[in-house]
Amino acid sequence: MDTIFALSSGAPPAGIAVVRISGPEASAALAGLAGRLPAPRHATAATLRRSDGSELDRALVIWLPGPGTATGEDVAELHLHGGRAVVAAVENALAAIPGLRHAEPGEFTRRAFANGRIDLSEAEGLADLLAAETEQQRRAALAVAGGALSRQVDRWRERVLALSAAVEAVLDFGDEDDVGELPGDFVHGVSALADEIAAWLARPPAERLRDGVRVVLAGPPNAGKSSLFNALLETDAAIVTDIPGTTRDTLERPVAVDGTPLVLVDTAGVRAKTSDPIEAMGIARAEAEFAQADIVLWLGPEGEGPAGAFEIDAKIDTQAGRKSAPFAAVSASTGEGIARLWAYIVREARAVLPVPGEVALNRRQREVLEVAIDELRDGFLSDPLIVAERLRIVRHQFDRITGRASTEDMLDALFGRFCIGK
Ligand SMILES: Nc1nc2c(ncn2[C@@H]2O[C@H](COP(=O)(O)OP(=O)(O)OP(=O)(O)O)[C@@H](O)[C@H]2O)c(=O)[nH]1
Numbered sequence: 001m002d003t004i005f006a007l008s009s010g011a012p013p014a015g016i017a018v019v020r021i022s023g024p025e026a027s028a029a030l031a032g033l034a035g036r037l038p039a040p041r042h043a044t045a046a047t048l049r050r051s052d053g054s055e056l057d058r059a060l061v062i063w064l065p066g067p068g069t070a071t072g073e074d075v076a077e078l079h080l081h082g083g084r085a086v087v088a089a090v091e092n093a094l095a096a097i098p099g100l101r102h103a104e105p106g107e108f109t110r111r112a113f114a115n116g117r118i119d120l121s122e123a124e125g126l127a128d129l130l131a132a133e134t135e136q137q138r139r140a141a142l143a144v145a146g147g148a149l150s151r152q153v154d155r156w157r158e159r160v161l162a163l164s165a166a167v168e169a170v171l172d173f174g175d176e177d178d179v180g181e182l183p184g185d186f187v188h189g190v191s192a193l194a195d196e197i198a199a200w201l202a203r204p205p206a207e208r209l210r211d212g213v214r215v216v217l218a219g220p221p222n223a224g225k226s227s228l229f230n231a232l233l234e235t236d237a238a239i240v241t242d243i244p245g246t247t248r249d250t251l252e253r254p255v256a257v258d259g260t261p262l263v264l265v266d267t268a269g270v271r272a273k274t275s276d277p278i279e280a281m282g283i284a285r286a287e288a289e290f291a292q293a294d295i296v297l298w299l300g301p302e303g304e305g306p307a308g309a310f311e312i313d314a315k316i317d318t319q320a321g322r323k324s325a326p327f328a329a330v331s332a333s334t335g336e337g338i339a340r341l342w343a344y345i346v347r348e349a350r351a352v353l354p355v356p357g358e359v360a361l362n363r364r365q366r367e368v369l370e371v372a373i374d375e376l377r378d379g380f381l382s383d384p385l386i387v388a389e390r391l392r393i394v395r396h397q398f399d400r401i402t403g404r405a406s407t408e409d410m411l412d413a414l415f416g417r418f419c420i421g422k
Pocket residue numbers: 219220221222223224225226227228239240241242243244245246247248267268269270314315316317318330331332333334
């Protein structure tokens with residue numbers, strides 16, 4: 001097993017730079033640089049030197065003997081002055097030590113997984129945590145990284161094991177022709193488990209947190225869509241003129257409001273007739289946006305917007321409101337109603353996002369659980385031999401979530417998501 005090292009903190013220059021070393025040669029490498037191996041698990045000041053005695057940096061070093069470490073291996077951490085040349089010099093010195101090499105992206109985490117320090121869903125949570133940009137993303141990822149999903153799947157697994165035992169008992173006691181009957185509460189146990197997993201699958205998917213809730217501004221030309229887009233985002237990104245048909249391309253901006261990830265989309269004004277082919281293409285794009293919107297804000301005549309759209313009375317500084325509730329009255333010019341509209345958008349958006357603090361399933365996890373549910377739904381209708389096999393498949397699906405059963409391809413794809421040094 002190679003000993004790996006990498007800069008685990010952000011790109012230099014920075015206040016400090018943390019270089020991590022993991023593997024069997026970590027202790028020798030640290031002792032070589034620092035002159036001696038410091039006491040375990042204590043931050044110790046040390047002058048780091050090359051093998052020829054020349055000084056590299058004065059640093060804080062930490063010696064973490066395995067297996068109780070992040071990777072499960074011996075680990076050393078070097079907290080360096082965060083300059084580019086300092087980091088480069090220390091990395092060069094490390095690369096010169098036999099048995100040491102630069103880590104691949106995600107290789108520390110992959111070793112943690114290989115050594116049983118974390119399971120696969122925890123690793124996925126960790127990847128999401130590093131990518132989290134909003135408060136909601138952070139909370140959801142932290143729950144998964146902390147093992148919330150793994151614990152749930154383990155509980156399901158225990159139940160399937162108990163069900164399997166019940167089937168085995170029936171198979172053992174039956175003779176060749178008559179394998180006996182499954183107990184009544186067996187059927188109940190299977191369907192209760194299937195229902196519980198189905199409820200998890202019905203939750204909003206984890207990707208919603210990553211992609212954001214799409215909020216689309218819609219309405220006829222000159223309704224004030226681009227002005228409202230700019231007012232909501234406090235930007236002048238969208239072009240505003242008094243010429244109908246100004247916006248052609250859709251314009252989108254990601255924005256987090258109260259920790260809620262959103263994507264605000266401005267679209268071309270929709271009208272039935274236009275002789276301008278470019279405007280017609282813009283209208284087609286607008287209609288495609290309405291179709292994939294989570295929330296449509298309709299700035300046109302009452303009741304004429306896409307189904308389910310939220311009615312907006314715009315330009316209320318110049319024209320009287322005339323719409324019946326529910327609607328929002330806003331003015332991009334004076335800012336009136338903007339805060340209230342944001343509050344509405346955030347409230348609606350939260351309904352399509354995973355509940356904060358509750359575990360949301362990613363696509364891979366959903367696909368795996370869907371297979372499990374299909375087996376459970378069919379399982380109790382068949383004879384005990386087939387039921388036993390179905391339950392084995394269900395257990396295998398759970399193992400795919402936690403990584404007890406995993407393929408190299410899957411691991412490459414997951415750990416490749418991490419940066420070098422993680
Ligand atoms: N008084 C007032 N004028 C507004 C308000 N919002 C927009 N306008 C004016 O209405 C006209 C059209 O505004 P836009 O924001 O370009 O409207 P739009 O819906 O994006 O138009 P298209 O992109 O052409 O479909 C411009 O002259 C704006 O200055 C408002 O709240 N109050």
